[in-house]
Amino acid sequence: MSAYVRKSIAFWASTVVLVVFLVLNDASPFWVIIPILIFGLYVTYNSFHIEQNFFLESIVSGKPKKKGIAITFDDGPNNTITPKVLALLDKYNAKASFFCIGKNAEEYKEILQQIDRAGHTIGSHSFSHDKWIDFLFTKKWINEIELANNTIESIIGKRPRFFRPPYGVTTYHLAKAIKRTKMLSIGWNIRSLDTMNNNVLEIVNRSTENLKDGCIVLFHDNLDWSCDVLEEFLIRTQKLGLQVVPLPELIEEKAYED
Ligand SMILES: [Zn+2]
Incomplete structure:
Protein backbone atom coordinates (compact mmCIF):
# COMPACT_ATOMS: atom_id res chain seq x y z
CA MET A 1 0.00 0.00 0.00
CA SER A 2 1.42 3.39 -0.98
CA ALA A 3 1.96 6.28 1.43
CA TYR A 4 -0.83 8.08 -0.46
CA VAL A 5 -3.39 5.33 0.18
CA ARG A 6 -2.36 4.90 3.85
CA LYS A 7 -2.47 8.64 4.52
CA SER A 8 -5.74 9.11 2.64
CA ILE A 9 -7.46 6.44 4.73
CA ALA A 10 -6.15 8.01 7.96
CA PHE A 11 -7.12 11.50 6.75
CA TRP A 12 -10.68 10.69 5.70
CA ALA A 13 -11.29 8.63 8.87
CA SER A 14 -10.19 11.60 11.01
CA THR A 15 -12.31 13.95 8.91
CA VAL A 16 -15.42 11.88 9.62
CA VAL A 17 -14.59 11.98 13.36
CA LEU A 18 -14.12 15.75 13.10
CA VAL A 19 -17.49 16.25 11.36
CA VAL A 20 -19.24 14.17 14.03
CA PHE A 21 -17.48 16.21 16.75
CA LEU A 22 -18.50 19.52 15.15
CA VAL A 23 -22.13 18.46 14.70
CA LEU A 24 -22.37 17.14 18.29
CA ASN A 25 -21.03 20.46 19.54
CA ASP A 26 -23.45 22.53 17.44
CA ALA A 27 -20.58 23.89 15.32
CA SER A 28 -20.78 24.18 11.56
CA PRO A 29 -19.34 21.09 9.76
CA PHE A 30 -18.23 23.57 7.07
CA TRP A 31 -14.90 24.02 8.91
CA VAL A 32 -13.68 20.61 7.69
CA ILE A 33 -12.89 22.49 4.49
CA ILE A 34 -9.67 23.72 6.15
CA PRO A 35 -8.07 20.28 6.76
CA ILE A 36 -9.33 19.15 3.33
CA LEU A 37 -7.55 22.08 1.66
CA ILE A 38 -4.36 21.42 3.63
CA PHE A 39 -4.45 17.73 2.69
CA GLY A 40 -5.01 18.72 -0.98
CA LEU A 41 -1.92 20.94 -0.89
CA TYR A 42 0.09 18.14 0.76
CA VAL A 43 -0.93 15.66 -1.97
CA THR A 44 -0.10 18.21 -4.71
CA TYR A 45 3.33 18.88 -3.16
CA ASN A 46 4.09 15.15 -3.21
CA SER A 47 2.92 14.85 -6.83
CA PHE A 48 5.71 17.23 -7.83
CA HIS A 49 8.36 15.49 -5.69
CA ILE A 50 9.06 12.06 -7.16
CA GLU A 51 11.75 11.42 -4.53
CA GLN A 52 9.12 11.42 -1.77
CA ASN A 53 7.88 8.01 -3.08
CA PHE A 54 4.37 9.09 -2.12
CA PHE A 55 2.32 7.38 -4.84
CA LEU A 56 4.86 4.76 -5.86
CA GLU A 57 8.46 3.75 -5.27
ZN1 LIG B 1 9.95 15.37 -20.28
Missing part, protein backbone atom coordinates in the same frame (compact mmCIF):
# COMPACT_ATOMS: atom_id res chain seq x y z
CA SER A 58 10.79 5.38 -7.79
CA ILE A 59 14.50 4.70 -8.11
CA VAL A 60 16.23 8.03 -7.51
CA SER A 61 19.80 6.95 -6.76
CA GLY A 62 22.25 4.08 -7.22
CA LYS A 63 22.42 1.03 -4.98
CA PRO A 64 24.21 1.79 -1.71
CA LYS A 65 28.02 1.89 -1.99
CA LYS A 66 27.89 1.75 -5.81
CA LYS A 67 30.64 3.80 -7.42
CA GLY A 68 29.91 6.20 -10.26
CA ILE A 69 27.16 8.51 -11.42
CA ALA A 70 24.53 8.04 -14.14
CA ILE A 71 23.61 10.64 -16.75
CA THR A 72 20.05 10.65 -18.07
CA PHE A 73 18.43 12.64 -20.88
CA ASP A 74 14.70 13.28 -21.26
CA ASP A 75 12.48 14.36 -24.16
CA GLY A 76 14.47 13.07 -27.16
CA PRO A 77 15.30 11.80 -29.60
CA ASN A 78 15.86 15.16 -31.23
CA ASN A 79 16.81 15.46 -34.86
CA THR A 80 19.72 17.87 -34.41
CA ILE A 81 20.79 17.74 -30.76
CA THR A 82 20.76 14.01 -29.97
CA PRO A 83 23.41 13.06 -32.60
CA LYS A 84 25.71 15.77 -31.19
CA VAL A 85 25.11 14.52 -27.65
CA LEU A 86 26.01 11.01 -28.83
CA ALA A 87 29.24 12.26 -30.41
CA LEU A 88 30.22 14.00 -27.15
CA LEU A 89 29.46 10.93 -25.05
CA ASP A 90 31.62 8.92 -27.42
CA LYS A 91 34.46 11.46 -27.15
CA TYR A 92 34.44 11.13 -23.36
CA ASN A 93 33.75 7.41 -23.46
CA ALA A 94 30.62 7.77 -21.30
CA LYS A 95 27.40 5.78 -21.41
CA ALA A 96 24.09 7.52 -20.70
CA SER A 97 20.38 6.72 -20.58
CA PHE A 98 17.83 8.33 -22.89
CA PHE A 99 14.21 8.52 -21.74
CA CYS A 100 12.58 8.92 -25.12
CA ILE A 101 9.14 10.18 -26.05
CA GLY A 102 7.41 7.51 -28.18
CA LYS A 103 6.19 9.90 -30.89
CA ASN A 104 9.71 11.36 -31.27
CA ALA A 105 11.15 7.85 -31.51
CA GLU A 106 8.65 7.09 -34.26
CA GLU A 107 9.68 10.25 -36.13
CA TYR A 108 13.43 9.75 -35.72
CA LYS A 109 13.78 5.99 -35.82
CA GLU A 110 17.37 6.11 -37.05
CA ILE A 111 18.48 8.28 -34.16
CA LEU A 112 16.87 5.88 -31.71
CA GLN A 113 18.79 3.03 -33.35
CA GLN A 114 21.97 5.10 -33.20
CA ILE A 115 21.52 5.59 -29.42
CA ASP A 116 21.04 1.85 -28.99
CA ARG A 117 23.95 0.84 -31.24
CA ALA A 118 26.29 3.16 -29.30
CA GLY A 119 25.56 1.12 -26.17
CA HIS A 120 23.41 3.65 -24.32
CA THR A 121 20.21 2.73 -22.52
CA ILE A 122 16.76 3.60 -23.83
CA GLY A 123 13.85 4.11 -21.46
CA SER A 124 10.32 5.37 -21.96
CA HIS A 125 9.08 8.88 -21.23
CA SER A 126 5.46 8.20 -22.37
CA PHE A 127 4.21 8.27 -25.96
CA SER A 128 2.81 11.79 -26.23
CA HIS A 129 4.30 13.75 -23.30
CA ASP A 130 1.13 15.84 -23.62
CA LYS A 131 0.95 18.93 -21.40
CA TRP A 132 -2.21 17.53 -19.73
CA ILE A 133 -0.80 14.01 -19.38
CA ASP A 134 -0.66 14.16 -15.58
CA PHE A 135 -4.46 14.32 -15.45
CA LEU A 136 -4.93 10.96 -17.18
CA PHE A 137 -6.78 8.07 -15.55
CA THR A 138 -5.18 4.64 -15.22
CA LYS A 139 -6.48 3.16 -18.48
CA LYS A 140 -5.25 6.04 -20.61
CA TRP A 141 -1.89 5.96 -18.79
CA ILE A 142 -1.55 2.27 -19.62
CA ASN A 143 -2.22 3.12 -23.29
CA GLU A 144 0.51 5.79 -23.19
CA ILE A 145 3.04 3.40 -21.65
CA GLU A 146 2.23 0.46 -23.91
CA LEU A 147 2.16 2.54 -27.08
CA ALA A 148 5.59 3.98 -26.27
CA ASN A 149 6.96 0.52 -25.43
CA ASN A 150 5.53 -0.98 -28.65
CA THR A 151 7.04 1.85 -30.70
CA ILE A 152 10.50 1.53 -29.10
CA GLU A 153 10.43 -2.27 -29.37
CA SER A 154 9.49 -2.12 -33.05
CA ILE A 155 12.54 0.09 -33.72
CA ILE A 156 15.31 -1.41 -31.56
CA GLY A 157 13.91 -4.89 -30.89
CA LYS A 158 14.00 -4.40 -27.11
CA ARG A 159 11.11 -3.54 -24.79
CA PRO A 160 12.01 -0.97 -22.10
CA ARG A 161 11.44 -1.54 -18.38
CA PHE A 162 12.51 1.93 -17.29
CA PHE A 163 9.90 4.69 -17.23
CA ARG A 164 10.47 8.31 -16.38
CA PRO A 165 7.28 10.20 -15.50
CA PRO A 166 6.80 13.27 -17.73
CA TYR A 167 7.53 16.50 -15.80
CA GLY A 168 8.62 14.28 -12.90
CA VAL A 169 5.02 14.34 -11.71
CA THR A 170 3.56 11.21 -10.14
CA THR A 171 -0.11 10.54 -9.42
CA TYR A 172 -2.34 7.78 -8.05
CA HIS A 173 -3.37 6.76 -11.58
CA LEU A 174 0.18 6.76 -12.95
CA ALA A 175 1.26 4.58 -10.03
CA LYS A 176 -1.46 2.04 -10.88
CA ALA A 177 -0.49 2.07 -14.57
CA ILE A 178 3.20 1.55 -13.79
CA LYS A 179 2.35 -1.37 -11.54
CA ARG A 180 0.09 -3.00 -14.16
CA THR A 181 2.60 -2.57 -16.97
CA LYS A 182 5.43 -3.82 -14.69
CA MET A 183 7.58 -0.78 -15.43
CA LEU A 184 10.21 0.66 -13.10
CA SER A 185 9.79 4.33 -12.28
CA ILE A 186 13.12 6.14 -12.53
CA GLY A 187 13.59 9.56 -10.97
CA TRP A 188 16.79 11.45 -10.17
CA ASN A 189 18.52 13.09 -7.24
CA ILE A 190 20.26 15.83 -9.24
CA ARG A 191 17.99 18.00 -11.36
CA SER A 192 19.94 20.33 -13.64
CA LEU A 193 16.91 22.54 -14.41
CA ASP A 194 18.45 22.93 -17.88
CA THR A 195 15.03 23.68 -19.41
CA MET A 196 14.55 26.73 -17.21
CA ASN A 197 17.91 28.40 -17.77
CA ASN A 198 20.33 28.66 -20.69
CA ASN A 199 23.35 29.74 -18.68
CA VAL A 200 25.70 26.78 -19.10
CA LEU A 201 27.91 27.54 -16.10
CA GLU A 202 24.94 28.01 -13.79
CA ILE A 203 23.44 24.71 -14.94
CA VAL A 204 26.73 22.84 -14.48
CA ASN A 205 27.43 24.46 -11.11
CA ARG A 206 24.00 23.44 -9.90
CA SER A 207 24.42 19.88 -11.24
CA THR A 208 27.84 19.33 -9.69
CA GLU A 209 27.33 21.09 -6.34
CA ASN A 210 26.24 17.93 -4.54
CA LEU A 211 27.46 15.39 -7.08
CA LYS A 212 28.79 12.17 -5.57
CA ASP A 213 28.84 8.43 -6.19
CA GLY A 214 25.33 7.02 -6.67
CA CYS A 215 23.83 10.18 -8.19
CA ILE A 216 21.38 10.10 -11.09
CA VAL A 217 21.49 13.37 -13.02
CA LEU A 218 18.67 14.72 -15.18
CA PHE A 219 19.40 16.59 -18.42
CA HIS A 220 17.50 17.08 -21.70
CA ASP A 221 18.77 16.31 -25.22
CA ASN A 222 16.57 18.76 -27.09
CA LEU A 223 18.00 22.16 -26.11
CA ASP A 224 20.39 24.36 -28.08
CA TRP A 225 22.71 24.43 -25.05
CA SER A 226 22.48 20.69 -24.22
CA CYS A 227 25.90 19.90 -25.73
CA ASP A 228 27.72 22.78 -24.03
CA VAL A 229 26.21 21.71 -20.72
CA LEU A 230 27.14 18.08 -21.27
CA GLU A 231 30.75 18.80 -22.20
CA GLU A 232 31.31 21.13 -19.25
CA PHE A 233 29.61 18.61 -16.96
CA LEU A 234 31.80 15.74 -18.21
CA ILE A 235 34.98 17.82 -17.71
CA ARG A 236 33.86 18.76 -14.19
CA THR A 237 33.00 15.13 -13.40
CA GLN A 238 36.51 14.06 -14.40
CA LYS A 239 38.01 16.78 -12.19
CA LEU A 240 35.92 15.54 -9.27
CA GLY A 241 37.29 12.04 -9.87
CA LEU A 242 33.81 10.64 -10.53
CA GLN A 243 33.16 8.01 -13.15
CA VAL A 244 30.12 8.01 -15.42
CA VAL A 245 28.55 4.53 -15.42
CA PRO A 246 25.48 3.11 -17.21
CA LEU A 247 22.25 3.53 -15.22
CA PRO A 248 21.37 -0.23 -15.22
CA GLU A 249 24.76 -0.90 -13.61
CA LEU A 250 24.33 1.81 -10.97
CA ILE A 251 20.85 0.69 -9.92
CA GLU A 252 21.43 -3.04 -10.61
CA GLU A 253 18.32 -3.41 -12.76
CA LYS A 254 17.79 -4.74 -16.27
CA ALA A 255 16.82 -2.02 -18.73
CA TYR A 256 14.76 -4.27 -21.00
CA GLU A 257 12.28 -7.12 -20.72
CA ASP A 258 13.66 -10.60 -21.35
Whole structure:
Protein backbone atom coordinates (compact mmCIF):
# COMPACT_ATOMS: atom_id res chain seq x y z
CA MET A 1 0.00 0.00 0.00
CA SER A 2 1.42 3.39 -0.98
CA ALA A 3 1.96 6.28 1.43
CA TYR A 4 -0.83 8.08 -0.46
CA VAL A 5 -3.39 5.33 0.18
CA ARG A 6 -2.36 4.90 3.85
CA LYS A 7 -2.47 8.64 4.52
CA SER A 8 -5.74 9.11 2.64
CA ILE A 9 -7.46 6.44 4.73
CA ALA A 10 -6.15 8.01 7.96
CA PHE A 11 -7.12 11.50 6.75
CA TRP A 12 -10.68 10.69 5.70
CA ALA A 13 -11.29 8.63 8.87
CA SER A 14 -10.19 11.60 11.01
CA THR A 15 -12.31 13.95 8.91
CA VAL A 16 -15.42 11.88 9.62
CA VAL A 17 -14.59 11.98 13.36
CA LEU A 18 -14.12 15.75 13.10
CA VAL A 19 -17.49 16.25 11.36
CA VAL A 20 -19.24 14.17 14.03
CA PHE A 21 -17.48 16.21 16.75
CA LEU A 22 -18.50 19.52 15.15
CA VAL A 23 -22.13 18.46 14.70
CA LEU A 24 -22.37 17.14 18.29
CA ASN A 25 -21.03 20.46 19.54
CA ASP A 26 -23.45 22.53 17.44
CA ALA A 27 -20.58 23.89 15.32
CA SER A 28 -20.78 24.18 11.56
CA PRO A 29 -19.34 21.09 9.76
CA PHE A 30 -18.23 23.57 7.07
CA TRP A 31 -14.90 24.02 8.91
CA VAL A 32 -13.68 20.61 7.69
CA ILE A 33 -12.89 22.49 4.49
CA ILE A 34 -9.67 23.72 6.15
CA PRO A 35 -8.07 20.28 6.76
CA ILE A 36 -9.33 19.15 3.33
CA LEU A 37 -7.55 22.08 1.66
CA ILE A 38 -4.36 21.42 3.63
CA PHE A 39 -4.45 17.73 2.69
CA GLY A 40 -5.01 18.72 -0.98
CA LEU A 41 -1.92 20.94 -0.89
CA TYR A 42 0.09 18.14 0.76
CA VAL A 43 -0.93 15.66 -1.97
CA THR A 44 -0.10 18.21 -4.71
CA TYR A 45 3.33 18.88 -3.16
CA ASN A 46 4.09 15.15 -3.21
CA SER A 47 2.92 14.85 -6.83
CA PHE A 48 5.71 17.23 -7.83
CA HIS A 49 8.36 15.49 -5.69
CA ILE A 50 9.06 12.06 -7.16
CA GLU A 51 11.75 11.42 -4.53
CA GLN A 52 9.12 11.42 -1.77
CA ASN A 53 7.88 8.01 -3.08
CA PHE A 54 4.37 9.09 -2.12
CA PHE A 55 2.32 7.38 -4.84
CA LEU A 56 4.86 4.76 -5.86
CA GLU A 57 8.46 3.75 -5.27
CA SER A 58 10.79 5.38 -7.79
CA ILE A 59 14.50 4.70 -8.11
CA VAL A 60 16.23 8.03 -7.51
CA SER A 61 19.80 6.95 -6.76
CA GLY A 62 22.25 4.08 -7.22
CA LYS A 63 22.42 1.03 -4.98
CA PRO A 64 24.21 1.79 -1.71
CA LYS A 65 28.02 1.89 -1.99
CA LYS A 66 27.89 1.75 -5.81
CA LYS A 67 30.64 3.80 -7.42
CA GLY A 68 29.91 6.20 -10.26
CA ILE A 69 27.16 8.51 -11.42
CA ALA A 70 24.53 8.04 -14.14
CA ILE A 71 23.61 10.64 -16.75
CA THR A 72 20.05 10.65 -18.07
CA PHE A 73 18.43 12.64 -20.88
CA ASP A 74 14.70 13.28 -21.26
CA ASP A 75 12.48 14.36 -24.16
CA GLY A 76 14.47 13.07 -27.16
CA PRO A 77 15.30 11.80 -29.60
CA ASN A 78 15.86 15.16 -31.23
CA ASN A 79 16.81 15.46 -34.86
CA THR A 80 19.72 17.87 -34.41
CA ILE A 81 20.79 17.74 -30.76
CA THR A 82 20.76 14.01 -29.97
CA PRO A 83 23.41 13.06 -32.60
CA LYS A 84 25.71 15.77 -31.19
CA VAL A 85 25.11 14.52 -27.65
CA LEU A 86 26.01 11.01 -28.83
CA ALA A 87 29.24 12.26 -30.41
CA LEU A 88 30.22 14.00 -27.15
CA LEU A 89 29.46 10.93 -25.05
CA ASP A 90 31.62 8.92 -27.42
CA LYS A 91 34.46 11.46 -27.15
CA TYR A 92 34.44 11.13 -23.36
CA ASN A 93 33.75 7.41 -23.46
CA ALA A 94 30.62 7.77 -21.30
CA LYS A 95 27.40 5.78 -21.41
CA ALA A 96 24.09 7.52 -20.70
CA SER A 97 20.38 6.72 -20.58
CA PHE A 98 17.83 8.33 -22.89
CA PHE A 99 14.21 8.52 -21.74
CA CYS A 100 12.58 8.92 -25.12
CA ILE A 101 9.14 10.18 -26.05
CA GLY A 102 7.41 7.51 -28.18
CA LYS A 103 6.19 9.90 -30.89
CA ASN A 104 9.71 11.36 -31.27
CA ALA A 105 11.15 7.85 -31.51
CA GLU A 106 8.65 7.09 -34.26
CA GLU A 107 9.68 10.25 -36.13
CA TYR A 108 13.43 9.75 -35.72
CA LYS A 109 13.78 5.99 -35.82
CA GLU A 110 17.37 6.11 -37.05
CA ILE A 111 18.48 8.28 -34.16
CA LEU A 112 16.87 5.88 -31.71
CA GLN A 113 18.79 3.03 -33.35
CA GLN A 114 21.97 5.10 -33.20
CA ILE A 115 21.52 5.59 -29.42
CA ASP A 116 21.04 1.85 -28.99
CA ARG A 117 23.95 0.84 -31.24
CA ALA A 118 26.29 3.16 -29.30
CA GLY A 119 25.56 1.12 -26.17
CA HIS A 120 23.41 3.65 -24.32
CA THR A 121 20.21 2.73 -22.52
CA ILE A 122 16.76 3.60 -23.83
CA GLY A 123 13.85 4.11 -21.46
CA SER A 124 10.32 5.37 -21.96
CA HIS A 125 9.08 8.88 -21.23
CA SER A 126 5.46 8.20 -22.37
CA PHE A 127 4.21 8.27 -25.96
CA SER A 128 2.81 11.79 -26.23
CA HIS A 129 4.30 13.75 -23.30
CA ASP A 130 1.13 15.84 -23.62
CA LYS A 131 0.95 18.93 -21.40
CA TRP A 132 -2.21 17.53 -19.73
CA ILE A 133 -0.80 14.01 -19.38
CA ASP A 134 -0.66 14.16 -15.58
CA PHE A 135 -4.46 14.32 -15.45
CA LEU A 136 -4.93 10.96 -17.18
CA PHE A 137 -6.78 8.07 -15.55
CA THR A 138 -5.18 4.64 -15.22
CA LYS A 139 -6.48 3.16 -18.48
CA LYS A 140 -5.25 6.04 -20.61
CA TRP A 141 -1.89 5.96 -18.79
CA ILE A 142 -1.55 2.27 -19.62
CA ASN A 143 -2.22 3.12 -23.29
CA GLU A 144 0.51 5.79 -23.19
CA ILE A 145 3.04 3.40 -21.65
CA GLU A 146 2.23 0.46 -23.91
CA LEU A 147 2.16 2.54 -27.08
CA ALA A 148 5.59 3.98 -26.27
CA ASN A 149 6.96 0.52 -25.43
CA ASN A 150 5.53 -0.98 -28.65
CA THR A 151 7.04 1.85 -30.70
CA ILE A 152 10.50 1.53 -29.10
CA GLU A 153 10.43 -2.27 -29.37
CA SER A 154 9.49 -2.12 -33.05
CA ILE A 155 12.54 0.09 -33.72
CA ILE A 156 15.31 -1.41 -31.56
CA GLY A 157 13.91 -4.89 -30.89
CA LYS A 158 14.00 -4.40 -27.11
CA ARG A 159 11.11 -3.54 -24.79
CA PRO A 160 12.01 -0.97 -22.10
CA ARG A 161 11.44 -1.54 -18.38
CA PHE A 162 12.51 1.93 -17.29
CA PHE A 163 9.90 4.69 -17.23
CA ARG A 164 10.47 8.31 -16.38
CA PRO A 165 7.28 10.20 -15.50
CA PRO A 166 6.80 13.27 -17.73
CA TYR A 167 7.53 16.50 -15.80
CA GLY A 168 8.62 14.28 -12.90
CA VAL A 169 5.02 14.34 -11.71
CA THR A 170 3.56 11.21 -10.14
CA THR A 171 -0.11 10.54 -9.42
CA TYR A 172 -2.34 7.78 -8.05
CA HIS A 173 -3.37 6.76 -11.58
CA LEU A 174 0.18 6.76 -12.95
CA ALA A 175 1.26 4.58 -10.03
CA LYS A 176 -1.46 2.04 -10.88
CA ALA A 177 -0.49 2.07 -14.57
CA ILE A 178 3.20 1.55 -13.79
CA LYS A 179 2.35 -1.37 -11.54
CA ARG A 180 0.09 -3.00 -14.16
CA THR A 181 2.60 -2.57 -16.97
CA LYS A 182 5.43 -3.82 -14.69
CA MET A 183 7.58 -0.78 -15.43
CA LEU A 184 10.21 0.66 -13.10
CA SER A 185 9.79 4.33 -12.28
CA ILE A 186 13.12 6.14 -12.53
CA GLY A 187 13.59 9.56 -10.97
CA TRP A 188 16.79 11.45 -10.17
CA ASN A 189 18.52 13.09 -7.24
CA ILE A 190 20.26 15.83 -9.24
CA ARG A 191 17.99 18.00 -11.36
CA SER A 192 19.94 20.33 -13.64
CA LEU A 193 16.91 22.54 -14.41
CA ASP A 194 18.45 22.93 -17.88
CA THR A 195 15.03 23.68 -19.41
CA MET A 196 14.55 26.73 -17.21
CA ASN A 197 17.91 28.40 -17.77
CA ASN A 198 20.33 28.66 -20.69
CA ASN A 199 23.35 29.74 -18.68
CA VAL A 200 25.70 26.78 -19.10
CA LEU A 201 27.91 27.54 -16.10
CA GLU A 202 24.94 28.01 -13.79
CA ILE A 203 23.44 24.71 -14.94
CA VAL A 204 26.73 22.84 -14.48
CA ASN A 205 27.43 24.46 -11.11
CA ARG A 206 24.00 23.44 -9.90
CA SER A 207 24.42 19.88 -11.24
CA THR A 208 27.84 19.33 -9.69
CA GLU A 209 27.33 21.09 -6.34
CA ASN A 210 26.24 17.93 -4.54
CA LEU A 211 27.46 15.39 -7.08
CA LYS A 212 28.79 12.17 -5.57
CA ASP A 213 28.84 8.43 -6.19
CA GLY A 214 25.33 7.02 -6.67
CA CYS A 215 23.83 10.18 -8.19
CA ILE A 216 21.38 10.10 -11.09
CA VAL A 217 21.49 13.37 -13.02
CA LEU A 218 18.67 14.72 -15.18
CA PHE A 219 19.40 16.59 -18.42
CA HIS A 220 17.50 17.08 -21.70
CA ASP A 221 18.77 16.31 -25.22
CA ASN A 222 16.57 18.76 -27.09
CA LEU A 223 18.00 22.16 -26.11
CA ASP A 224 20.39 24.36 -28.08
CA TRP A 225 22.71 24.43 -25.05
CA SER A 226 22.48 20.69 -24.22
CA CYS A 227 25.90 19.90 -25.73
CA ASP A 228 27.72 22.78 -24.03
CA VAL A 229 26.21 21.71 -20.72
CA LEU A 230 27.14 18.08 -21.27
CA GLU A 231 30.75 18.80 -22.20
CA GLU A 232 31.31 21.13 -19.25
CA PHE A 233 29.61 18.61 -16.96
CA LEU A 234 31.80 15.74 -18.21
CA ILE A 235 34.98 17.82 -17.71
CA ARG A 236 33.86 18.76 -14.19
CA THR A 237 33.00 15.13 -13.40
CA GLN A 238 36.51 14.06 -14.40
CA LYS A 239 38.01 16.78 -12.19
CA LEU A 240 35.92 15.54 -9.27
CA GLY A 241 37.29 12.04 -9.87
CA LEU A 242 33.81 10.64 -10.53
CA GLN A 243 33.16 8.01 -13.15
CA VAL A 244 30.12 8.01 -15.42
CA VAL A 245 28.55 4.53 -15.42
CA PRO A 246 25.48 3.11 -17.21
CA LEU A 247 22.25 3.53 -15.22
CA PRO A 248 21.37 -0.23 -15.22
CA GLU A 249 24.76 -0.90 -13.61
CA LEU A 250 24.33 1.81 -10.97
CA ILE A 251 20.85 0.69 -9.92
CA GLU A 252 21.43 -3.04 -10.61
CA GLU A 253 18.32 -3.41 -12.76
CA LYS A 254 17.79 -4.74 -16.27
CA ALA A 255 16.82 -2.02 -18.73
CA TYR A 256 14.76 -4.27 -21.00
CA GLU A 257 12.28 -7.12 -20.72
CA ASP A 258 13.66 -10.60 -21.35
ZN1 LIG B 1 9.95 15.37 -20.28
